[in-house]
Amino acid sequence: MIESFVFYLGLVMVIIFAIMLAKMMKIAYPILLVVAGLLISLIPGIPPIKIEPELIFIIFLPPLLYEGAFQISWKELWKMRGVTASFAFIVVFLTAIIVAFVANSYIPGFSLALGFVLGGIVSPPDAVSAGAILKYVKIPKNYTTVLEGESLLNDASSLIIFRFALVAVATGQFIWQDAAISFGWMVFGGVGIGLVLGFIFLKVHKIFPTDVNMDVILSLAAPYMMYIAAEEVHSSGVLSVVSGGLFLSVRRHQWLKTPESRLKGFNVWESFTFLINGIVFLIIGLDLPEITAGLKNEGVKISEAIGYGLIVTAILIVVRFIASYLIVLTLLIVRNFINVADPNPERKSPILFGWTGMRGVVSLAAALSIPVALENGQPFPHRDLVLFITFVVILATLIVQGLTLPALIKWLKIPVETPYHMSEKEASIVLQKGMKDVALSYLRKNFKGGHDENLYIKNMIIRWEREEGEDEESIFTLSPEGKEIYFATMEKQREWLRKENRENPLIDEEVTRLYLLKLDLEEERLRIE
Structure with a gap:
């Protein structure tokens, strides 16, 4: 027990050192944390890290989503709602479909349903990675809003695809009518539950006397309650947390009533999200031995699996580039008929959006949550291969895109100031x-x-x-x-x-x-x- 405590305390020290090193080198800390996890996993005698996906979904995901929703500007998000929704839903669905058909065609033994499982897993870009990288460069505010808003919403759309695909793999059939009803409930039920719980939390603060400690604890409890309540009734916990977080963010001076509560809440949340962000990216690297061991059990050569992962990575990058250009082209056409938030988008912007598709936490959690066996007792087909492909995608996008994105932004020379905001x-x-x-x-x-x-x-x-x-x-x-x-x-x-x-x-x-x-x-x- 004491040895385990010392080991995990050492991991926290590694996280802090890696982030300090990342700041010195001016690169995104998720990249160094994943590499650090990889290196630690290769040390002889290191205890194996067994990750329960529920820990990532329930312990890590709600606060990360809530903090993102609380920090983003609802005014700016609503202004860029069209472009943001296109990336968060249309691009994610399109990506999942193309990955599904390619996997079905080129990976031996992959059914179309299993291809959709993989597509749902790898389709959402990661919020934390892009945010960490953009701290070192400046881009127009409306671009930042799109990237932040996309990352809040795309987790929901990808996990919906993933869940329906799991059902199709398990049952061997896909009923469109049932799927449509379930989809509607997941979206509208999740949003509704988040708004209702956000309203309840707001009223509790207004009616009952609370002190600073109570305010901070309630703010920490809110995302978990929103997520769990929505998941218990089979709606989207992600959309519940995002909608509830946005609701309370707009009313933050009613939610955290005193300056002391707001300042201490800000400090607590900054430290809390700093730690859990570090843990999840370190876990991605530490999980490599378990993933490769499962791949050997499946009888797939590592070189072949790496090839499949790189093919999927290339598809993700190409699809996002094409979609980015189509969105800008649509915007240029639509501006002739209706008012849009950005009627004159920068012609180089699709290159920027196309290269900001780093994958991360949600993809790993979704892959790990694939059941080991089907309801009939048969092993879930190609589970370990899906896990390995996901790992390759995360690693490749983080390192390749993450390391080159700052240089790309400087090369593009996109003007930071826009006519849509004062300096x-x-x-x-x-x-x-x-x-x-x-x-x-x-x-x-x-x-x-x-x-x-x-x-x-x-x-x-x-x-x-x-x-x-x-x-x-x-x-x-x-x-x-x-x-x-x-x-x-x-x-x-x-x-x-x-x-x-x-x-x-x-x-x-x-x-x-x-x-x-x-x-x-x-x-x-x-x-x-």
Whole structure:
């Protein structure tokens, strides 16, 4: 028991060291973690890692999806909904279909149903990999929104394909009518359950008194409850978590009511997702011995299996490239008839989208969740080969695409600034002026009678009338009563920022959130003085 604890503690240290090394080398940390897992798995005497797929689906997937949904901008996502939905659903379905037919044609013993199992597994690109890589390069905000939004939704579409394909393999038949009803329930039931539970969590915070610790714990429990509740009634747990996370994200100042809750919740979630992201990518590398052992049992040569994996990888890349160009072409045609979010897409953008198809956590979890045996007791056909192909796809896309994507983006020279958003500097000027006007208006309206004689109110008005760059501390010393007035003023500024974010399409929500964070930090600083 103690040896196992030391081993797993060592793995945590490996994760931290690999991520620090990735930052020094300025490459995406998932790549180094997978390679580190591979190297560790080759060390003699290392205990075998037995991965239960339920652990990945239930323990790891819900918080990763929830954190992604909470961080993405609903305003930007809705603006780019057409392109995002195309990548998340149409491209995933198209990819799964083509992989299924190719696998059926070129891999001996692969039925069409088994091809769809493989297609459902490898069709969704991984959110974490692309996000980690994009931290080191700059691309237009609307492109980032599409990639983030796609990664939130494509897991649901791919897992739906995967589940139906498993049923077809097990039963030998596929009933379209039943599949259509099940598909509708998985989509609409999952979204509905997520929204209902999100509403319940919001009401609990509003009705019952909660402190900071309760707020953080409830935020950690929310994605698990959304996922498990949806899966228990055979709808999509992924869509439940995503819809519930988006619902609470838009209402984050009602969900986490105090600055302290928001700041501590942010820190807890950042550390939590940092750890579980590291664990799942390290596990991908550590699982190699188990996968190769199963492949030998199946009687397939490793060289042949690697070849199948590389063929599938090539198909995934080519299909995504073609689909990216078709989506841009459709956008150019549609803009002549209706208003679209990006009427003049960059001509090089399909190259960027086509090369951001790294696979990862969800593909591994889905492959591992394939049952060892069918209901009649027969072994599941080619289970180990599907696992190995999935591993090759993950490794090849992470290393090849992941390492070259930053260089590709620099070579494409896609302009970061777009006419659909203000620059960060322009948005900051607008927000700073608006916050200043709101503060002065609130103070003069509510304390009109005697602010000249009231030193702390006078100091607050000076603080908002001063020129940018003056020393704040020298003019900003408040009494306890003055602090409460200032906190009320800050709350008015928060309300204005949220309203401006909703109503001004030119302001990037990321900039607005930065100013909301500054207000929370300033309030907490004053409360502990």
